[in-house]
Amino acid sequence: GAGVSQSPRYKVAKRGQDVALRCDPISGHVSLFWYQQALGQGPEFLTYFQNEAQLDKSGLPSDRFFAERPEGSVSTLKIQRTQQEDSAVYLCASSLEPTTAYEQYFGPGTRLTVT
Amino acid sequence: EDQVTQSPEALRLQEGESSSLNCSYTVSGLRGLFWYRQDPGKGPEFLFTLYSAGEEKEKERLKATLTKKESFLHITAPKPEDSATYLCAAAGGSNYKLTFGKGTLLTVNP
Numbered sequence A: 001g002a003g004v005s006q007s008p009r010y011k012v013a014k015r016g017q018d019v020a021l022r023c024d025p026i027s028g029h030v031s032l033f034w035y036q037q038a039l040g041q042g043p044e045f046l047t048y049f050q051n052e053a054q055l056d057k058s059g060l061p062s063d064r065f066f067a068e069r070p071e072g073s074v075s076t077l078k079i080q081r082t083q084q085e086d087s088a089v090y091l092c093a094s095s096l097e098p099t100t101a102y103e104q105y106f107g108p109g110t111r112l113t114v115t
Numbered sequence B: 001e002d003q004v005t006q007s008p009e010a011l012r013l014q015e016g017e018s019s020s021l022n023c024s025y026t027v028s029g030l031r032g033l034f035w036y037r038q039d040p041g042k043g044p045e046f047l048f049t050l051y052s053a054g055e056e057k058e059k060e061r062l063k064a065t066l067t068k069k070e071s072f073l074h075i076t077a078p079k080p081e082d083s084a085t086y087l088c089a090a091a092g093g094s095n096y097k098l099t100f101g102k103g104t105l106l107t108v109n110p
Helices: none
Strands: A005-007 A010-013 A019-024 A031-037 A044-050 A053-056 A065-068 A075-079 A088-095 A110-114 B003-007 B010-014 B019-026 B030-038 B045-050 B056-059 B062-066 B070-075 B084-092 B104-109
Touching: A005 A088, A010 A019, A019 A110, A031 A075, A044 A065, A044 A075, A075 A088, B003 B084, B010 B019, B019 B030, B019 B084, B030 B070, B045 B056, B045 B062, B070 B084
Parallel strands: A010 A110, B010 B104
Antiparallel strands: A005 A019, A019 A075, A031 A044, A031 A088, A044 A053, A065 A075, A088 A110, B003 B019, B019 B070, B030 B045, B030 B084, B056 B062, B062 B070, B084 B104
16 A cells, blocks of 8 residues: 555553654655554644755653654654653654645554553 | 644544534634544554635545634535544644544444
């Protein structure tokens, strides 16, 4: 399919472990977003890339969270020294245009459980 | 700070019973108001974008409308397969992020 893909779909980490979550956006999409969705809540913005440039990382909850998109395509969200409060679904979305005025297409998410 | 509030939190309808979901927003310089559908265990699926007050968009049994303060998602003669969480999101000002509401969980009983 031509949609946004994310891997792994499920990740269980022990507290203190590092994790890396991958996002493959729709080919040709300039914008890439990461969101965090807690159970029963709407997605919350984490960070935004336009091509390889990270233009907004205001939503990253702590310096344990790091995201990159080195070649302007695939992106990785890394969480260091995971804590229980990091347990959530992490959603990636991509958009054709470099503006939020255009619709974002979401991947299925990675469900992270920290034990 | 941008805010989006959705009501009700949950709505249970009988098949064929029409209703509306509400999305109130406080956003400086609205650039777009988005509706998404989310099924359990899946990512949000794009439904509509509305750009200015008075705009309406339709898709099958769904119609989205926009005023200066609210958006409504009208569901006409719903079917059980319309059961899902419906999310509203706003893009405002010069920020890149979407601000989402908590969603409305819609259940349509046969």
